Amino acid sequence: MGQDLPSSKNSANSLTVVDNRTGKKYTIPITRNSIPATAFKAVSAPKSSTDRDEDETDKGLRVADKGFLNTAVIESHITYIDGEAGVLRYRGYPIEQLAEQSSFLESAYLLIYGSLPTNNQFSSFETEVLQHGIMHADAAGFFRSFRYDAHPMAILTSAFAYLGSYYSEANPSLEGQTLFTKGDKASLQNMDKQIYRLIGKATTLAAMAYRVRQGREFVTPPTGLSYTGSFLYQMDYLGHEDYRPNPVLEHALDVLFLLHADHEMNASSTTVLQAGSSLVDPYSAVSAGCASLYGPLHGGANEAVIRMLISIGSPANVPAFLESVKKREKVLSGFGHRVYKTSDPRSYIIRKVADEVFAVTGKDELLDTAMALHDAAIKDQYFVSRKLAPNVDFCGLIYRAMGFPLDFFPVLFVVPRVVGWLAHWRQMMLHPDGVKIWRPRQIYVGAEKRDYVPVDQRVPVDAPKMSPSVVPHSG
């Protein structure tokens, strides 16, 4: 007995599945080398003696993929990665060509709108972005409300959500659900205005998070500088007349920003889309992305790399450190990637940038340790067999040489990644089929239905993890 999905009938480009529980055969279409998970909902069987009610056997198969190891959540035109071949392209353009010939803001245009801009298109985009750098004067009070030792990522994550409170016209909860999905001229203008604002103000918020920690007065974004030049100015300006950032460092930061602008469905971009799929405003979605990025498995890794190198100390301690990684006592931060299994193409460009920066700043004292670690790990069978190669997070050494504080490194990842988040968010809002809320399923493995037990009849459960911890109070 067979069951065909209409589009796949008699097509060679399909998958035939036999459900051995029932003997039924199903044909599922293959499109772009992918199969729709929803097709498996048709694959149902009567409940067997070993199935629980909660398995919902008669309601169709669920597709389990913990950690999204092989699930495509969108169709995208934006970024392509071939993790085996070490390829990264923005809208079809190889990252190496863009790093060499483009700029961060030009690549931002490319990522968001899909093509390289003409001179006029670029200059009006740049003007829009840069003129939106200015923050409301009240924002100073917001930044000063943080404790002196607040982590800049805590400040920045809050700041994006705070920023949204200024723009009720960008809030679908107030202005109507179709605010960004309509796709007419007014809706597109509104959407692009929020994009200019978010990219333009990302540097301002980041610089304010830095300056409040340093006890420096805030500065108004300058005119006549590039995006990264303006950022460095806002961080470093200390009253010197005609202060201009060092052009080599400005260019290096621009290249690093370009390399970090997008990376398809990484954890934070997925978070932005997950939040955005509820049609929340883009400021809240970006704030959610910021929180997701901060974890040490993602954007927090560049900070973790330096903390790791500091803890290793001299190159002589590298072998002992690697042994403890192999015993799973420690993690080799800056190595390994969910997608790249041979090399991360960005890591080669970063090495070139590092040479340019070190020529200005002098070599970072941790460089020798980093190189010893790199050289030992790439030859070690443990890492080779698991296809663990250096990732982009060794750029922390460049940030350190440029004088950025360690806990500011994830902020330097967020600022450019705002572009990728917005490119994905815009693409999602304008999808011809509309926006579907992202609501994954789960496999419920908990208790079956049971009756409430009155308190005097309960047997205490106090096994570890199964009851609240007893926490000592400091007083």
Ligand SMILES: CC(C)(COP(=O)(O)OP(=O)(O)OC[C@H]1O[C@@H](n2cnc3c(N)ncnc32)[C@H](O)[C@@H]1OP(=O)(O)O)[C@@H](O)C(=O)NCCC(=O)NCCS
């Ligand atoms: C990036 C990362 C989270 C990818 O995780 P993942 O795709 O789920 O890969 P896995 O955790 O399944 O790793 C596969 C194997 O390599 C090991 N491994 C992965 N990264 C490792 C690392 N940095 N150091 C030591 N071992 C590592 C795992 O222990 C696992 O070994 P096993 O199969 O013997 O259990 C992971 O490589 C990592 O934690 N790297 C360090 C943090 C980092 O630099 N993150 C930034 C990424 S840009």
